[in-house]
Amino acid sequence: MGRPTLYEAAGGAPAMSALAADFHQRCLAHPGLSHPFERDIDPAHVAHLAAYWGEVFGGPDDYSRTRGGHGAMIRVHANQCDEDPFAGAFVECFDAAVAATLPDDPELRAVLGDYIRAATAEVVSYMPLAAAGPGEPPMPRWSWAGRHGLDASVSTGEPDTRTP
Ligand code: HEM
Incomplete structure (x- = not known):
């Protein structure tokens, strides 16, 4: 049997709901x-x-x-502000929510930590008022080895695939 996906290892849909709810509360409470x-x-x-x-x-x-996929998610955040005061706090809240809601598995936490740093850098790169839109980029897919690239190879950490 193959290794479970990160989704399965985290606990599936109930775990994603718990993670998102805990994370959102932390965002609301973060100055x-x-x-x-x-x-x-x-x-x-x-x-x-x-x-x-x-x-x-x-x-x-x-x-x-x-909801329209990754491009739609990026567009919710795009062209909001030239200065980014949010990224550090966003990552901090995610790390804390992972620790509070997901299994105590160091490998899972490490890859999710890499994920949120790459994902936040990508979202923030579209925040400047004059930034070009994302187009229709594919949904990023992450596994134990990091992010799957478009060619099905795997890379870690880099917020790649900006569509021109
Ligand atoms: C960097 C700082 C970020 C801030 C300040 C921020 C803030 C927000 C805000 C205000 C909304 C709108 C909520 C609404 O009106 O429904 C939103 C939606 C959302 N954000 Fe973020 N966000 C950030 C980064 C990210 C990142 C890195 C991700 C994922 C990797 C993400 C995923 C989402 C998703 C999935 C939605 C819902 C979009 C939808 O309605 O389909 N956000 N965010």
Whole structure:
């Protein structure tokens, strides 16, 4: 039998929901992050986040089917501000949410730590007011070896695949 996906090792859909809910509470409580969440947030935000991460970590493609995929997620954040005051706090909240809600597995935590740093760098790269849009990039897929590239090879850490 092959190794489970990160999604399965984390605990599947219930674990993604717990991770997203815990993470969102931490964002709301974080002095450096509460500002962007002060506006009216979609009541389904936590469910969207759970579906997105589930798909990235090897679960079902619900986010792509229902929300428009990776490009749609990037566009929610794009062209918001030239200065990025958010990335460090975002990563901090994710790491803490992983520790609070997912299995105590050092390898799982390490790869999720690499993931959130790469993903946050990618999202932040689209935040400047004049940044070009993402186009329709494929959903990033992460496994134990890091991010799967478009050619099915695996790389770690780099926020690659910006579509021109
Ligand atoms: C870097 C700092 C970030 C900030 C300040 C931020 C903030 C936000 C805000 C305010 C929303 C809108 C919520 C709503 O109105 O429904 C949102 C949506 C979302 N964010 Fe972020 N975000 C950040 C980074 C990221 C990253 C790195 C990811 C994933 C890798 C991510 C995933 C999502 C998803 C999946 C949604 C829901 C989009 C949808 O409605 O389908 N965010 N974010």
